[in-house]
Amino acid sequence: MTRGVLLFAYQNSAVDYVRMAQACAARVQKHLGVDVCVVSDVPVEGIRTVLHTDSSSSMRDYGSGTAVFRNESRALASDLSPFDETLVLDVDYVVQTSRLNSVWESAVDFMIGSTASDLDGTVLDSMVGTSKLPQVWATVVYFQKTQCVRALFNRMKLIAAGWDYYAALYGIQSSLFRNDYLFAIALHILNEQRGLPEQNLLPWSILTAGFDKTLLSLEDGALFSSSSNQYRVRSDVHVLNKSEVLL
Amino acid sequence: MNCMLNAAAQYKIAVEELRQAVVAHRGGIFKIDGSLLGVMATATAFERIEIVLVDTRGVPVKVDVREFHTLLLHAYEEATEKFLDSYQHLDCVQ
Numbered sequence: 001m002t003r004g005v006l007l008f009a010y011q012n013s014a015v016d017y018v019r020m021a022q023a024c025a026a027r028v029q030k031h032l033g034v035d036v037c038v039v040s041d042v043p044v045e046g047i048r049t050v051l052h053t054d055s056s057s058s059m060r061d062y063g064s065g066t067a068v069f070r071n072e073s074r075a076l077a078s079d080l081s082p083f084d085e086t087l088v089l090d091v092d093y094v095v096q097t098s099r100l101n102s103v104w105e106s107a108v109d110f111m112i113g114s115t116a117s118d119l120d121g122t123v124l125d126s127m128v129g130t131s132k133l134p135q136v137w138a139t140v141v142y143f144q145k146t147q148c149v150r151a152l153f154n155r156m157k158l159i160a161a162g163w164d165y166y167a168a169l170y171g172i173q174s175s176l177f178r179n180d181y182l183f184a185i186a187l188h189i190l191n192e193q194r195g196l197p198e199q200n201l202l203p204w205s206i207l208t209a210g211f212d213k214t215l216l217s218l219e220d221g222a223l224f225s226s227s228s229n230q231y232r233v234r235s236d237v238h239v240l241n242k243s244e245v246l247l
Numbered sequence: 248m249n250c251m252l253n254a255a256a257q258y259k260i261a262v263e264e265l266r267q268a269v270v271a272h273r274g275g276i277f278k279i280d281g282s283l284l285g286v287m288a289t290a291t292a293f294e295r296i297e298i299v300l301v302d303t304r305g306v307p308v309k310v311d312v313r314e315f316h317t318l319l320l321h322a323y324e325e326a327t328e329k330f331l332d333s334y335q336h337l338d339c340v341q
Contacts, residue, residue, distance in 0.1 A: 099269070107274030107306045121259045203276050203303035204267040207260075229256040234329070235264050 003085040003104055004035035006077060010054050010070035011042060014062040015242055018044050020091040023245060027095040034087075034101075039073060039080050050080050058177050062242070074138060074179045075156035078149060088141040092242040094222055097235055099204075100140070109144040110152060112183055113137030114201035116208045116238070119224060119231045124208060128181050130171030133188050134196055137206050138179035139238050155186040208238045215244035254336045261333035268326035272315045275300065275308030279323050287316045 005028045009021035018040060025036040025047050037048045052073060060069035073080070077088050085104055089095070103111060116124040116137050126135045143149045159166050159182055166172075166185055184196065191197045209215065213224040213231070221234035239245050268279045277283060277300070290298050290312045299309050 102269055102271030102276055104271075105274050106271075106276065107302075107308060108304060111304075117263060119260060120256070121263065199304040199306055201304065203269055203278055205263070207263065229253045231253075231256050231260060233260060235260075 001084045001105075002035070002082070004037055004081075004083040004087070005032065006081045006083070006086050006088045007036065007038040007047075007091050008071070008073060008088075009038050009040045009044060009091055010073075011040075012067040012070065014060075014065045014067035016246065017091060018042060019246055020242065022046060024089065024091045024093065024095070028089070031095050031098050032101055033098075035083070037082055039076075041070075048082070050082070052076070052080060056177065058175065060176060069176065071179060072160055072177060074141075075153055075160050075182065077141070078143060078145060078153040081145075085144050086142070088138075088143075090139045090238065092239045092245050093139050094218070094237050094239055094245055096221065096233075096237070099236060103142040103202075106142065106144075108199045109146045110149050110200050111142040111202045112187075112200060113140045113206040114196065116206040118208055118210045119213060119233065119237075120226070120229070122210075123205075124210075128170050128172065128184050129167070130173075131169075133170065133184055135180050136184045136187065136196065136201070137238075138183050139206055140202060141183070142202070152186055152190055155190060156182050159185055159189075206238050207233065207235055209233070209240060211240050213241070215239055215241065215247060218245075218247050254333075258333045258337050261330045265326050265330040268322060269303070270315075270319055270322040272310055272318060273308050275302035275306055275310070276304065277319075278303045279319065279326060284319065284323065287312065287319055291316050 007021045007024055009017040011017055021038045021044055028036050038044045039050045039052050041053050043049050054070035054073045056070045056072040058069050059066050114136055128135055187196050209224050213226050216225055217223040221232050222237055224231045269276050295312050297309050299307050301307050
């Protein structure tokens with residue numbers, strides 16, 4: 001059984017996703033010691049690359065400017081991954097421990113982040129639109145290539161193709177396409193509309209540094225500052241101010 | 248802007264990390280808590296070789312008692328050391 005981490009890095013004019021993928025891959029290799037593969041529209045130096053074009057057209061405000069946000073290829077993760085066991089990570093997820101190694105050879109074939117909490121302890125609790133369906137976090141996704149997982153990803157492709165309909169059905173107001181919602185809706189449908197299946201949720205919360213936190217350093221853990229505090233984080237952390245991980 | 252490395256903020260992160268500490272064994276993922284440590288200590292005392300535990304996601308897993316207990320104790324020690332260090336820095340404790 002091969003195992004590895006899959007990253008997605010489509011360049012745009014606001015964020016250097018390729019450099020972020022290289023930085024993320026280096027941290028993965030240091031702390032998890034597994035192979036890394038990146039899906040990108042350009043060859044990524046130093047990492048095994050699967051060339052793929054994402055034709056998304058939704059615009060996103062990155063703070064530093066507005067640019068096309070290419071994020072509609074996650075539904076293809078199972079097709080594009082060269083690994084039998086795959087861990088898909090956002091490139092702005094800073095790996096600092098070996099905890100993610102606990103997912104390998106899991107007794108369940110698919111797991112995704114279900115809760116997230118900010119450094120200040122706030123639980124980032126949200127629903128998919130007005131539907132009351134709990135959101136999941138596509139920041140960390142683990143899967144094996146099984147028939148059930150293929151069914152899940154195939155369902156996601158159908159939902160993505162008919163996104164306008166599903167967005168209306170689940171009361172999603174935002175025009176921004178979100179993989180968090182896509183996974184939640186697909187899991188909900190495959191769980192016979194009975195919410196999210198407990199066994200497919202990662203049993204820990206995704207620690208997140210919100211937009212109000214500035215990353216100051218990545219030496220001796222990640223050091224963040226807010227208007228009132230500094231936080232030294234030595235566990236894995238999701239950095240919402242994406243570009244800051246290029247320190 | 249006051250940017251002191253705040254002991255209370257660090258303590259909150261340490262509590263969260265301790266609460267979320269997990270250990271993986273034979274395909275199961277287990278949250279480290281007192282009841283799990285208690286069950287494993289009892290199984291060890293009764294010299295059981297294997298027992299079935301239900302992991303955090305509700306998946307039944309047959310665990311090797313000796314191997315899992317050792318793994319659990321190491322992970323528990325690591326998690327609590329970070330927590331204790333942070334706790335000792337709290338102003339209210341000093």
